[in-house]
Amino acid sequence: MIELRGVTKRYGPNTVVDGVSLTVPGGGVTALIGPNGAGKSTLLSMIGRLLPLDGGEIRVDGLDVSRTAGDVLARKLSILRQENQVAVRLTVKELVEFGRFPYSRGRLTTEDGRHVEEAIEFLELAEFAARPLNRLSGGQRQRAFIAMVLCQDTDYVLLDEPLNNLDMRHASQTMGLIRRFATELNKTIVIVLHDVNFASYHADRVVAMKDGSIVADGAPGEIITAPWMAEIFDLEVPVHSYADRPVAAYFAIG
């Protein structure tokens, strides 16, 4: 269970995240949506202790993320940010192997090897395993990083806009994979999504942020509605229904 109480982040005079409280019980996919600058990525980074808090408290399974040792947390939760440039030259396999670092500190055991194989297989990266990261396409590289996070084998996985810069096929495949993490591997996933329609189809719960606060929280069917979209994004969006799910037709406005 992830518990946030009064979480606050300030940059100078700007309060980016303003006293957010939220509880994410174990299991399922929770999507964070909202306009640019709403504080979604900042909030996610704070949960993943990439950013220090200016107020409040975050606990993951009872562990305070600001105080718990980094390697203990690294076996409990993993976070993947949207920009993943790595300066050193690594092959896909080497990168994925780093997912086992919290367990073996760089000296891989047989069990680590098994996890690596599984992660590479799960993300269908076997044919690229020996290829350097800088010789992959954007979509393949993104999958390699997701494989690393999967290999880290944590109960909680935080993903910050993992579909950015992916084309239609790769975006839908990746989102499908993430959904399978939750369903088949029983992970708890918190994901920042730009496109509310991915949230509509793949999330169990949608949390909407605006101006640093949570403004809506519920099942996709409750939040992806015309009135809520108008409230969250300041945009009149017609919401249709397709395959029993709401679809916001934002691309048809203008």
Next chain:
Amino acid sequence: MLVDRWRTALAASGRPVTVLVLLGILLAMVTVLFMTYDLKGSLDFALELRGRKVGGMLLVGFAVAYASVLLHTITNNRILTPSLMGFDALFVLIQTAAAFFFGTLAFLSLDVRLRFGIEVGIMLAFAAVLYRLLFGGENRDLFLLVLAGIITGTVFTSLTALIMRVLDPNEFMTLQDLLFANFSTVNRDLLLVSAAAVVAIVLATRPLLAQLDAVALGREHAINLGVDHRAVVRRCLAAIAVLVSVSTALVGPVAFLGLLVSNMAYQLTGTFRHRYTPAAAGMIAAIALIGGQFLLQEVFASVVRLSVIISFIGGIYFILLLLREAGR
């Protein structure tokens, strides 16, 4: 069982190990050549003198190489070296400023070990300031690091010259010779202190090496993988401060050496793993220094300083590196 494990490790990491072995052989050959070539007069004396030089160059080579590798890793790039960030210029400035405040003669008559201790202390303080400056904020910018480093280095160098001129406008050149070491005058006491400092640093950073592999992925990935990024970076900067002090105190600034040898080490070993790269880079540096000094002294009998040649080759290599990384 043990042999098996060793064999699999060798198979998995064949190239780095082979490279390390070859470099070791080459280094031994160069050292023997330097020590024994054309020995004349008192054997003991000549061997002691040459031994001191070789010792100095081994230490300097390793210190410069290790410091560069560490800085590359914690700043996630392959071009920023301590000397590009003004570290060695700062050491020279500290020396000069100390001479200014304590008086040149009083400072020079201080015990070498004490003098070195004071200088290292100030370097560590600077590393702490640098840490706050570079890593205190949440977003770091390579562009700023490099640029600010180069500027700071130039400012330090100018400030050193300024202090020396104010100190003694007539004896500027003499003072420069007196305060700054070079390859042909390696102080014995300083050599021992430096060796102790380098050994201490190696022992202190050994447990970090595995974590450094993860730090090389970048701050966020390292934190995600459970590395205490702040602590590792802080310790590395402190180690860099000591290593740069060692090399600069022994032979003065050797710009580009660190850049050259670390990048050659990455290329030759084909790995980024810190189990191999510092050792490889250190050996390449020692080979370059000892071999270069030998060629200059014995073969070309030239007045030209080795550091000039390193700057020349290093600069060209660096430009090629930049063009390959950022070129079309």
Next chain:
Amino acid sequence: MSTHSGPRPASGRIRDTTLLGLALVSLTAVSAWSLFIGVSDIGLSDLLRAEPSKMLLFAVSRVPRLAAILLSGSAMGVVGLIMQSLVRNRFVAPTTAGTVDAASLGLVIAAIWLAGASVFLKMTVAVVFALAGTALFMALVQRLRYADIIVVPLIGIMLGGVIQAAATFLALRYDLLQSLSAWTNGDFSGILRGRYELLYLVGAMTAAAYLFANRFTLAGMGRDVAVNLGVNYLRVLYGGMALAASVAAVVVVVVGGIPFLGLVVPNLVTMTMGDNLRRVLPLTAVSGAFFVLACDIVSRTIRFPYEIPVGTVVGVVGGGLFLALVLRSRFNAG
């Protein structure tokens, strides 16, 4: 890069003129003061009485020195501005494009193989080398995939380092190290009548740059914009760089290298006034002169009666200023 370019209200023009006027007035005042600083004590009354020995000193040493300072300071400021605009990188200047180092390499070579030649011939050699060095820099930069703000000056600095190493190599072999360090570190103490006059050439070239200011601005907006507006981009680019390199080389011959000047002054001016060269060029010239003059006064008074090379003082002051600029840009951006 551009903060305030484009059309502006009339009040902006008036502010520009006021600013330039103020700068000129302070420059004149400090210039006048600087004439009376030196080992030999000269007072205003000596001049009024037309005391012959003091008048001679004034004409042979003090006035040439002031002229050299004003001319080289303004020229290096303007040259930096032009290079920054043409290369479209605000950290490019003669000291970060290999220009200055190439010029001093030329001087070393001239000193070795043309030892008895006239100053003018040696200057020509320096100019040719500066042009070649700058051209090499441009060729290297054009091989970059994209003109990264950091990689471009880095290449220039490294190229300068390589050229300087070559120069040091030759200087060591031919025992010219002292001359080389004089060329790389600017110094006005050796300026006397009969040597600084080359700088008038620089003054004329700087003035000529003003005539082409608009074209430089357009070229600075990139090839596409320039071509679209009917400017011969390549001619302006190479012509402007050649002008800048030549000016820098002449300054190296007469005064020596002055670090940071071409970086700090244009950046400070464009930060407040934008990148329209026609607008900022006059103030850049005046500010450059003022900056060097102020540093020269410091270098003459800090260890009186001894003098410290102005390049050393500029290295400290200018470097400090530039560092502050760079760090400030970070906080603005972040």
